[in-house]
Structures are given as C-alpha cells and as structure tokens.
Amino acid sequence: MNVQVNRTVIEIFEGAQAQHAVLRYLVRRRLSKSLLTQGRIFDAWGHEIGLDAPLHEGQTIKFKK
Amino acid sequence: MKKLFLTLAAVCLLGAAAFAEKKEVHIISVNDMHGKIENFPQLAAIVDSMRAVYPDLLVISAGDNRTGEPLNDLYEIPAYPMVMLMNMVGFHATTMGNHEFDSGAAGLGKLMGMSGFSYICANLQPNPELGVVPRPTQIFDVNGVKVGFVGAVEINDRMTPDTHPDNVVGLTFTPVLETLEKYKGLRDECDVVIFLSHIGYEADVEISKDLPWVDVIIGGHSHTQIAGGEMHNGLMITQVTNRLKRVTHITITVEDGKVVGRKAENIEVEGYPKQNPVVAEVVRYFSDNPEFQRVLATLTAPMTSYEQLGCMMTDAWRVETGSDIAFTNTGGVRYDSLPAGPFTVSDVLRLDPFGNDTVQLELTGQELKDMLIATTYNDTYGFPKVSGIICNVIFDKKNPEKIKELKITNPDGSKFDLKKKYKVVTNSYTASIADSPRKDQGRALNRTTASIIQEYLEHQGTIDYTGVERTFQSVSKK
Incomplete structure (x- = not known):
C-alpha cells in the first residue's frame, strides 16, 4: 500500500504501522533510524499518533524530530 | 401582598423544577489499551476517585484491550489478565477491536464468558456455538438518563477485521455504516446516543456526517491523541493514544431529554500519583507469570x-x-x-x-x-x-x-x-x-x-x- 510521510510517497506492506512507514522514510532519506524514537508522528489533522498506529492505503502522516 | 408572595413562590418552584431536569452523564473512556496491565493500578485509582464524586460513572472501552504485552498475551488463557483487571475496575462495556480476535473465535468466546462487562458490536454476527455473542446495542440508565450505545469494529477488503484470517473463521461481519443505520431507532429510545467505534479517527470523521442521530463517538483503532473531544458534523469525537497512557473524561449534559452540553478532557494515567493497592497486587501476581518458564x-x-x-x-x-x-x-x-x-x-x-x-x-x-x-x-x-x-x-x-x-x-x-x-x-x-x-x-x-x-x-x-x-x-x- 502507499502512504505519504512528510509528502514522500512510501510503498509499504499491507498491515504496516506508522513506525514502519517512518523507518522506510528515514532509510530513503538516508537519515538515522534512531530518529524514530526521538521524533513524534502526527496524522493529517495534526493529532499525534502512536508508533504502532495502524495505517491504511493513502494515509498521510508527518514525522517531526 | 399575599398574591405577590404566591406568584414569587410559584416562579421559584418552576425554576427549581427546570434545574432538576438538567442532569450530567459522566464517562471514563479508554481505547487501544493493548494489554498494558502495568497501568491498571493508576486507572483503578482514577476510576475510584471519579466514582466518589459521580456514583453513576460509566467506564467504557473502544476496543483492542489486548495484544502487545507478553505478560497479558502469553498468560495460560491469553488475555485473561486484562479481562480480570477490567472486571476489577468495573468496566461496563467494550466494543470489539480487531485484536480482540487474536486468540481465534473460540479464545474470544472463552474470554467473553469470563467478562463482567458487555461486548457491544453491531457488525459482528453472534455465533453462540463459539460463545461469541456480542450485543449490537446496550442502554444504560444513568441517574434517570437513558444512554444508548451502538458499537462496531473496522473491517477490511476481506470483510474481516485486521487479524490473521484463521482467527475469524466461523464469524461473520457486516459493513459498518449499513449496520449502524439499522439501529438509529436508539435515538427515540434514549436521551443520549453514543457510537462506540473501533474504525479509526479518519473513518469516524467521515462517518459522522451520516450519523445525525448520534451525540458522541468514542473512538479507537488509530491511536489518535485528541485533546479532549472534537466536534465534527455536530458530533463530538474522542480518542486517546494507545497503551493506557491517558483516559478521556466525557461529560454530557441532558435537559428535558435533550443533550445540551458535551465536553471531554484527558486525564494522565501514567504518572498519576495514586494507585489502587488491591489492583496493584493483582498486577504483581500476573507479572510473575509461570508461563515464561x-x-x-x-x-x-x-x-x-x-x-x-x-x-x-x-x-x-x-x-x-x-x-x-x-x-x-x-x-x-x-x-x-x-x-x-x-x-x-x-x-x-x-x-x-x-x-x-x-x-x-x-x-x-x-x-x-x-x-x-x-x-x-x-x-x-x-x-x-x-x-x-x-x-x-x-x-x-x-x-x-x-x-x-x-x-x-x-x-x-x-x-x-x-x-x-x-x-x-x-x-x-x-x-x-x-x-x-x-x-x-x-x-x-x-x-x-x-x-x-x-x-x-x-x-x-x-x-x-x-x-x-x-x-x-x-x-x-x-
């Protein structure tokens, strides 16, 4: 399925959680994976969501350090 | 003079009667606890304190009570610790989350039999043979106010919740909105109608426009941290992040059978200064799990x-x-x-x-x-x-x-x-x-x-x- 992390389209497995999409985003941007636990993840409405929040096709999330 | 006195007295009595009609419903809601039994002593203390003030407090979960914590998931009867602790705290009801099915239908049926609270889920067809018999709706009488709940769990393209397909063999699910529509008669029976949802925040917002007969959506599934409650299409939607970090205290004010006020605030569970000592002892018991050996x-x-x-x-x-x-x-x-x-x-x-x-x-x-x-x-x-x-x-x-x-x-x-x-x-x-x-x-x-x-x-x-x-x-x- 495709989701957007900080406007980058990420293709990730069905049933992925927010942390999986962010990990792929960090790898693609050649950023340290350790940032995952230092940052916060928000949905398209600006609400914080958990690392293990389930994702669905077409969802947009933001990762902020 | 006597006439004036009688008139004033009548006005006061009428005013008192009008005030007497205004009642509050208080609810503590949680979602996506995912087996976080370690936070139950604090949750129990919060509920104890609230009940001291609001004896008719409802305690409600929007599903995914289990899965994610080995202490709970690997118990001899998987997820039994959570059911036991929810019984102790005095939960009134939960809806089904997709993870409620993680021990299979028979495992869920066994847990439901041990639960002192009800399972409200309209889009799961009952299967008495497996012991899976959720209610589509439930009405609670809260200090004379009728509070109706209807529940639903998310379903995917396979028409099942997101769990391993083997876990839902023998169970039948129906589309959420189509199912909810069948229960809009709750509006006529109740003063307050609440959709207990495990379909996720975005789906809650989307579906809210089709649910003018609902007052509040208590949501779960997407682990969305909403600051208290949010109004969308005339409904208030609540949800908190996962693993029992916070709960939501919802206050609904009813006057003459109509909802005239809705507000919600978050209460921190992690870091709450008090613990219920009995619940803490039970959590210690479950933490020393012989299953690990x-x-x-x-x-x-x-x-x-x-x-x-x-x-x-x-x-x-x-x-x-x-x-x-x-x-x-x-x-x-x-x-x-x-x-x-x-x-x-x-x-x-x-x-x-x-x-x-x-x-x-x-x-x-x-x-x-x-x-x-x-x-x-x-x-x-x-x-x-x-x-x-x-x-x-x-x-x-x-x-x-x-x-x-x-x-x-x-x-x-x-x-x-x-x-x-x-x-x-x-x-x-x-x-x-x-x-x-x-x-x-x-x-x-x-x-x-x-x-x-x-x-x-x-x-x-x-x-x-x-x-x-x-x-x-x-x-x-x-």
Whole structure:
C-alpha cells in the first residue's frame, strides 16, 4: 500500500504501522533510524499518533524530530 | 401582598423544577489499551476517585484491550489478565477491536464468558456455538438518563477485521455504516446516543456526517491523541493514544431529554500519583507469570553463535508459515549462545523481544537478492540470517561495507533461480528497512515472529543446530 510521510510517497506492506512507514522514510532519506524514537508522528489533522498506529492505503502522516 | 408572595413562590418552584431536569452523564473512556496491565493500578485509582464524586460513572472501552504485552498475551488463557483487571475496575462495556480476535473465535468466546462487562458490536454476527455473542446495542440508565450505545469494529477488503484470517473463521461481519443505520431507532429510545467505534479517527470523521442521530463517538483503532473531544458534523469525537497512557473524561449534559452540553478532557494515567493497592497486587501476581518458564523444546547441544540462532529463527518462520525462504536482519537476533537443555518461552522473548509482526512477500530470486543486500546496508549488524538458501557474500576490500558479490544457492547446492518466484517471509522491521525494488511489498500475517518461533519449537520437541551455517562472508582479494 502507499502512504505519504512528510509528502514522500512510501510503498509499504499491507498491515504496516506508522513506525514502519517512518523507518522506510528515514532509510530513503538516508537519515538515522534512531530518529524514530526521538521524533513524534502526527496524522493529517495534526493529532499525534502512536508508533504502532495502524495505517491504511493513502494515509498521510508527518514525522517531526 | 399575599398574591405577590404566591406568584414569587410559584416562579421559584418552576425554576427549581427546570434545574432538576438538567442532569450530567459522566464517562471514563479508554481505547487501544493493548494489554498494558502495568497501568491498571493508576486507572483503578482514577476510576475510584471519579466514582466518589459521580456514583453513576460509566467506564467504557473502544476496543483492542489486548495484544502487545507478553505478560497479558502469553498468560495460560491469553488475555485473561486484562479481562480480570477490567472486571476489577468495573468496566461496563467494550466494543470489539480487531485484536480482540487474536486468540481465534473460540479464545474470544472463552474470554467473553469470563467478562463482567458487555461486548457491544453491531457488525459482528453472534455465533453462540463459539460463545461469541456480542450485543449490537446496550442502554444504560444513568441517574434517570437513558444512554444508548451502538458499537462496531473496522473491517477490511476481506470483510474481516485486521487479524490473521484463521482467527475469524466461523464469524461473520457486516459493513459498518449499513449496520449502524439499522439501529438509529436508539435515538427515540434514549436521551443520549453514543457510537462506540473501533474504525479509526479518519473513518469516524467521515462517518459522522451520516450519523445525525448520534451525540458522541468514542473512538479507537488509530491511536489518535485528541485533546479532549472534537466536534465534527455536530458530533463530538474522542480518542486517546494507545497503551493506557491517558483516559478521556466525557461529560454530557441532558435537559428535558435533550443533550445540551458535551465536553471531554484527558486525564494522565501514567504518572498519576495514586494507585489502587488491591489492583496493584493483582498486577504483581500476573507479572510473575509461570508461563515464561514453560519449556517449549529441548536443545540437545548448545547453540554457540548468532548464525545458529538466526538459522533456527528463520527456519521457524519458513516452516510455520509454509514459505520457501525466510530471512532476518542480523540485529534481530539478540543473543549468540544458549546452553543445551530447556528452551523456554522466556528464551524466545529474549531472542526476539521486539514484538515484530511477520511479513510474507512473493519475490523473484532477483528481488530477494536485492532485498538481502538492502537489509545489509540498512541494518548495522551485517548480512542477514537465512533459511531455505545458502549465501556466499564477498565484501569489497576497498570498501568493506559494500557487497562486491552475493552468490545464492539452494540448500542442496544447486543453482538458485533468479527469475523464479518464491514465497518469502521476514519480520516487519526488515521489511521496512529493506528499501529495494520489488513488485510486492508483502502483507503482515498479524502474528508476532516470536509467537511463530514458540510454535516451531513446540512442534520440533528437540533441536540441534550443531554445525549449521548458511551465510559465508569473505572479503575480495582486490
């Protein structure tokens, strides 16, 4: 399925959680994976969501350090 | 003068009568607790304090009470600790979350029989044979105010919640909105109507425009932290983040049978200064779980390397999921030796402690090769551990982090077909960090990799990995 992390389209497995999409985003941007636990993840409405929040096709999330 | 006095008295009485009609409904709601039993002593203290002020307090969950915490999930009866603690706190109701089905329909039926609270889920058809008999709706009389609940769980394209398909065999689900429409008569029966939702925040917002007969949506599934409550299309939607970090206190004001006020605020659970001592003692009891010492298999010879343990892990995933090939990032193998003797549940949880999901993909040989290389580059612990193939990796002498050549062969030494399609399984972390070209990104099997290892060990009874080696690493001469 495709989701957007900080406007980058990420293709990730069905049933992925927010942390999986962010990990792929960090790898693609050649950023340290350790940032995952230092940052916060928000949905398209600006609400914080958990690392293990389930994702669905077409969802947009933001990762902020 | 007498007439004036009587008039004033009548006005006062009328005013008092009008005030008497204004009543408040108080609810403590949680969602996506995911087996976080450690926070129950604080939750119980919060509920105790609230009940002292509001004796008719309702305590409600929007589902996913279980899964994600070994103390709960690995209990002799999986998820029993959560049910027991929810009983102690005095929950009134929960809806079904997709993880409520993680022990299969029979496991859920058993837990429902032990629950002192009701399961409200309109889009799950009851199956009395399995003991799965949710209510579509429930009406609570709260100090003379009728509060009606209707519940629903998310369903995917397969028309089931997101759990392993085997877990919902024998159960039938119906579309959420279509089902809810059947129960809009609750509006006529009740002063307050609440949709207890496990469909996620975005779906809650979307569906709110079709539910003018609902006052409040108590939501779950997406782990969305809403500051108190939010108004959308005339409804108030609430939800908090996962693992019982917070709860929501909802106050609904009713006057003459109509909702005239809705507000919600969050209460921090983690860090709450008080604990219920009885609940704390029960949590301590559950934390000392003898299940962790259960022997799954016997090691007839010691394991002495990451390679051997990685081979065992990936064998487990390959065999138990019926796949052709399995691999894990080396960082996913958390210790490098284990003495001969019993291999316990605790040993498995130390070996694979991350709660990773299992991901199955269909890959060509070339796509697998690319994925193995991408995993090596993005995991800091080197080339993956594998099952179903043998790998010879040659690193570049000039740039030791770069793979100069990767030769894959079948276990019998024959040539590995790069064009053939293989069913491949790995963990969710590896599937995420391996950013390589492939047509299929795979799908989560909704089973932790650790639970699959446990299953494999139980099936094997005895294991011996003496001399087992499948990845051979060297450095190029030039």
